[in-house]
Amino acid sequence: MLEIGHSDRPYLPRGVRIVEDRVRGGRILLAPEKAVALDAIGEAILDRVNGEATFGAIVKDLADTYEAPQGQIAADVQRFMMGLRSRIFLRVKT
Amino acid sequence: MSVRPPIAMLAELTHRCPLACPYCSNPLELLGKDKELDTRTWVRVFNEAAEMGVLQLALSGGEPASRPDLVDLTAAAHQAGLYTNLITSGIGLTPKRLDALEQAGLDHVQLSLQGVNAGIADWVGGYKGGFDRKMMIAEELKRRGIPLTLNAVMHRQNLDDLEETIEMAVDLGARRLEVACVQFHGWAQKNRHMLLPTREQTEAAKQIVAEAEARLRGVMAFDFVPPDYYAEYPKACMGGWASAGINISPDGKVLPCHAAETIPHLEFDSVRDKSLKEIWFDGAAFNAYRGTDWMPDPCQSCDRKEIDFGGCRCQAMAIAGDASATDPVCSRSPMHGRVTDLLADALSETSNEFVYRRLSRSA
Numbered sequence: 001m002l003e004i005g006h007s008d009r010p011y012l013p014r015g016v017r018i019v020e021d022r023v024r025g026g027r028i029l030l031a032p033e034k035a036v037a038l039d040a041i042g043e044a045i046l047d048r049v050n051g052e053a054t055f056g057a058i059v060k061d062l063a064d065t066y067e068a069p070q071g072q073i074a075a076d077v078q079r080f081m082m083g084l085r086s087r088i089f090l091r092v093k094t
Numbered sequence: 095m096s097v098r099p100p101i102a103m104l105a106e107l108t109h110r111c112p113l114a115c116p117y118c119s120n121p122l123e124l125l126g127k128d129k130e131l132d133t134r135t136w137v138r139v140f141n142e143a144a145e146m147g148v149l150q151l152a153l154s155g156g157e158p159a160s161r162p163d164l165v166d167l168t169a170a171a172h173q174a175g176l177y178t179n180l181i182t183s184g185i186g187l188t189p190k191r192l193d194a195l196e197q198a199g200l201d202h203v204q205l206s207l208q209g210v211n212a213g214i215a216d217w218v219g220g221y222k223g224g225f226d227r228k229m230m231i232a233e234e235l236k237r238r239g240i241p242l243t244l245n246a247v248m249h250r251q252n253l254d255d256l257e258e259t260i261e262m263a264v265d266l267g268a269r270r271l272e273v274a275c276v277q278f279h280g281w282a283q284k285n286r287h288m289l290l291p292t293r294e295q296t297e298a299a300k301q302i303v304a305e306a307e308a309r310l311r312g313v314m315a316f317d318f319v320p321p322d323y324y325a326e327y328p329k330a331c332m333g334g335w336a337s338a339g340i341n342i343s344p345d346g347k348v349l350p351c352h353a354a355e356t357i358p359h360l361e362f363d364s365v366r367d368k369s370l371k372e373i374w375f376d377g378a379a380f381n382a383y384r385g386t387d388w389m390p391d392p393c394q395s396c397d398r399k400e401i402d403f404g405g406c407r408c409q410a411m412a413i414a415g416d417a418s419a420t421d422p423v424c425s426r427s428p429m430h431g432r433v434t435d436l437l438a439d440a441l442s443e444t445s446n447e448f449v450y451r452r453l454s455r456s457a
């Protein structure tokens with residue numbers, strides 16, 4: 001139920017946004033009653049989430065940018081996005 | 095130990111509230127309107143908070159909508175860069191006020207739920223007509239797409255309606271449901287005989303939540319606070335005392351948690367006299383139970399001390415009479431027998447009346 005399909009377009013729903021953490025540094029995903037510090041991988045993924053790009057396109061872009069195998073990247077992105085989706089921090093357009 | 099700045103702030107804007115829930119976490123001595131911080135001071139506090147690293151702000155109470163300046167406060171918090179979360183019963187909100195709050199940058203609403211129909215909800219809340227007004231606001235929130243968490247406070251009188259509560263939350267479009275079993279602080283202690291769930295209810299609730307969570311994955315997230323009197327280990331004290339959250343009472347006292355004032359020997363600084371930063375890092379109440387050095391045995395030598403931080407200081411105070419004791423809910427506490435006794439007493443008492451939360455006239 002949480003798995004994101006190849007042609008799904010993920011987006012951050014209203015009430016979920018990314019901000020700079022002025023005090024601790026880095027970027028933070030702010031969601032209802034929750035703040036998640038993003039690591040470099042999380043940032044790279046969410047930078048590409050805009051409601052237009054499909055899951056497949058995001059994976060391909062990341063694989064090209066970091067010269068990594070698509071299969072490996074797809075698994076990482078899927079795991080990351082499913083985690084967010086289970087908290088409704090991320091939704092998809094089908 | 096290096097102390098990190100807080101992430102979340104709970105601003106109790108007022109103790110005033112049209113409802114009178116018998117488990118309210120506000121102190122027994124409620125503050126009147128004349129004691130409340132004014133708009134300017136709150137705005138200064140929000141700015142100080144954002145500057146020191148707070149990211150999340152909960153605008154709470156009492157009923158925050160009882161403050162005529164709620165919209166201005168929300169706007170100021172938003173401008174300070176805080177994520178704004180309104181914790182409300184819905185009473186005092188109108189479509190017009192919601193327009194203004196959305197404009198001001200309100201991020202999220204947490205709506206309390208006393209029961210699934212007017213009969214039980216208005217009895218628990220002590221406010222006739224409250225349920226219908228709440229439902230009107232809930233529909234408004236849904237129509238506008240304002241991110242919504244439903245906070246269902248559960249206890250013996252309504253735990254049997256848990257499945258209906260979950261369906262209601264889905265219908266209202268809530269993204270998240272808190273199944274919050276009453277914690278026995280403040281007013282709830284006066285109503286233990288009415289509120290404490292039975293062991294059967296507790297077991298059933300765990301199963302119902304687990305099943306619904308699996309079924310609703312991706313639709314609605316759950317946060318489940320089980321009734322801890324039946325647990326083997328206590329509920330963790332946040333990330334440890336004074337590690338992540340900071341509370342401001344309506345008159346500006348700065349507290350490590352909402353119930354901290356029940357610990358009589360602690361002294362609390364006020365935002366009227368000191369900066370938030372000074373209070374957080376150096377305040378005596380904040381340092382009293384920070385980290386793990388203060389812990390007695392069995393906690394000090396326990397493998398769970400970084401997991402639950404010895405449980406709740408306020409509960410240790412209330413039940414063991416000593417805020418630095420192991421939380422008596424813990425099965426390893428030498429005082430655990432008191433919890434077993436409390437359970438037996440609360441379940442055998444026959445009264446059918448709530449002690450409602452009220453502002454005492456002398457205050």
Ligand code: SF4
Nearest residue numbers: 393396398399404424
């Ligand atoms: S003994 Fe203390 S640290 Fe260990 S489980 Fe009990 S409350 Fe937690």
Ligand code: SF4
Nearest residue numbers: 331351353406407408
């Ligand atoms: S002391 Fe108790 S009430 Fe206060 S934050 Fe810790 S667990 Fe919660």
